Amino acid sequence: MKLFFVKPGFKDGLAIQWGVSAGKYDAAERIxxxxxxxxxxxxxxxxxxxxxxxxxxxxxxxxxxxxHAPFSPANRKGFFLCAGATRGKRLFDCPVLTVRYFFDAxxxxxxxxxxxxxxxx
Numbered sequence: 141m142k143l144f145f146v147k148p149g150f151k152d153g154l155a156i157q158w159g160v161s162a163g164k165y166d167a168a169e170r171i172x173x174x175x176x177x178x179x180x181x182x183x184x185x186x187x188x189x190x191x192x193x194x195x196x197x198x199x200x201x202x203x204x205x206x207x208h209a210p211f212s213p214a215n216r217k218g219f220f221l222c223a224g225a226t227r228g229k230r231l232f233d234c235p236v237l238t239v240r241y242f243f244d245a246x247x248x249x250x251x252x253x254x255x256x257x258x259x260x261x
Contacts, residue, residue, distance in 0.1 A: 177222050182235050196247075200247060219251045236253055
């Protein structure tokens with residue numbers, strides 16, 4: 141199983157190398173995004189990754205409109221880990237929704253999230 145782990149600032153191992161092409165996560169069977177929550181949103185680096193998913197989104201729907209099969213392997217799953225310092229009732233609503241849409245854009249089934257409140261990161 142190929143695992144792709146995204147954690148802002150992590151430089152070694154299986155973490156994303158910022159600035160590489162989307163092909164790195166296209167081959168992954170599992171994607172885990174780990175992100176601190178600041179001001180009820182994703183960090184800049186994670187948002188950059190999400191924004192770069194736009195190309196995958198356009199490719200996916202263009203191929204679908206032309207009647208072609210998707211590029212990505214079936215059974216891909218994604219998971220979201222996050223932590224925020226406040227007790228806000230809706231602290232994780234926007235980040236979770238953004239990650240869900242990102243996974244949809246890159247043909248990854250959203251498998252769930254673990255979110256922690258009142259943790260200084």
